[in-house]
Amino acid sequence: MLGQLSELDVGAVKARAPLAHHCSWRIGGPADLLVEPESAMQVARLVGFAREHEIPLLVIGQGTNLLFDDAGLRGIVLKVGARMAQLSIHGNRILAEAGVWVPQLARQAARNGLTGLEHIIGIPGTLGGLVLMNGGSHRRGIGDNVRRVWVIDRAGELQVLSHAQCAFSYRHSALQDSGAVVVRAELECSTGDPRAIRRAMVCDLRERRRKFPRKEPNCGSVFLSTAEMHASVGPPGKIIEEAGLKGTRIGNAEVSLHHANFIVNRGGASAAEVLALIAHIRREVHERIGFELRCEVRYVDPQGRIMPADQAPQVRSSL
Known part of the structure; x- marks a missing residue:
């Protein structure tokens, strides 16, 4: 092969x-x-x-x-x-390949006086994944700015999809279920004051450094924060912390002391340990408040199947 x-x-x-x-x-x-x-x-x-x-x-x-x-x-x-990270700006539109580093995209927009992407400055990923998941922060998503997406479909053909065809919703898009590979996206922004845009980004980064773990390897937020959850019981980090689970450790996987919705690798952690910790958190929270936490992080099994980590066989039967 x-x-x-x-x-x-x-x-x-x-x-x-x-x-x-x-x-x-x-x-x-x-x-x-x-x-x-x-x-x-x-x-x-x-x-x-x-x-x-x-x-x-x-x-x-x-x-x-x-x-x-x-x-x-x-x-x-x-x-x-x-290797696929070309980016160009034409007026208030940005054409970028899927491999562009998200913070770089946000900074390029700021330099050109384009606003609307401030919320992605601290997201450590690539544009393709961000578009696929409709990622963002402060309950905003990149889909708000997406106008067109170029994908390679299951048959190996290039397709161009409109904003409507992507069907963006909170942390989701139709692309996730299509099997297509995002290769490029066109984003539309508004014009703004570059200094004000940079100040907003600096403020966001400062807040992230204060709240989130930076030294230990982690995947960002593990559990999904839905509008229903937020309104009824609060965000996942608050729920997990109130359950007394900060610092809980299985092997070398640990609930972060900085933010309870993060699981950090303290050195040599295994996937089995992370899944066991996710199962433990979900079980404790469910027993305490009757709410089932769902995962934002995705688990990939040895056959290449990808699923929310709470749907992994090791976790699914934990409640």
């Missing part, structure tokens, strides 16, 4: 690539193959190859919200990253 891919010109190919090196949690076994393409055409070739040979294909960016299994992945991981 390695030789076939090398002949196809799909980008840089690595065999037995440790997935712990390709996610922010620093957890995960080896993938059979990891491919880093440089263009949408290479992505299309790889998608077509995987489909033709019925090989599991997992698409990732920086892996900032992924928990890879300790056994790794039996198939191909397609990483859309720094």
Whole structure:
């Protein structure tokens, strides 16, 4: 398979690539193959190859919200990253490839006096993943700014989708269920005062540094904060802290002392330990207030299936 891919010109190919090196949690076994393409055409070739040979294909960016299994992945991981990170600005519109680093995108917008992306300055991921998940902060999502998205569909064909076709909702889009690979997006912003935009970003970053763990590897928020939850019982971090779970540890996975909706890797943590800790938190919270926490973080099993971590077999039966 390695030789076939090398002949196809799909980008840089690595065999037995440790997935712990390709996610922010620093957890995960080896993938059979990891491919880093440089263009949408290479992505299309790889998608077509995987489909033709019925090989599991997992698409990732920086892996900032992924928990890879300790056994790794039996198939191909397609990483859309720094090799696909071109960005250009035309008036109040930004055309960016999916591998653009999100904080870089926010800073480029600020330099050009474009407002609307201040809320993404502290999100450590790539644009493709952000669009796919309709990511953001302060209950805002990047979908508000998306006008068009270029994807490679399951058949390996390039498609251009409108804002409406993406069906953005809170931390979700139709792209998640389509099996398509995001390769580029067009964003529309409003014009603003560059100094005011930068001040807002500095304020956001300062608040993040104060509240969130920065030194230990983590995936950001583990549990999803819905409007219903927020109105009835509060955000996940508050709920978990009030349950007395800050600092709770299973193996080398620990509920952060800085923010209870973060699980940190204290060094050598395994996916099994993280899943066990997630199950413990959900069980304790459910017993205390009767509310079922759902996960924002995604678990990837050895067959490349991706699911909310609360749907992992090890966690699903925990309540």
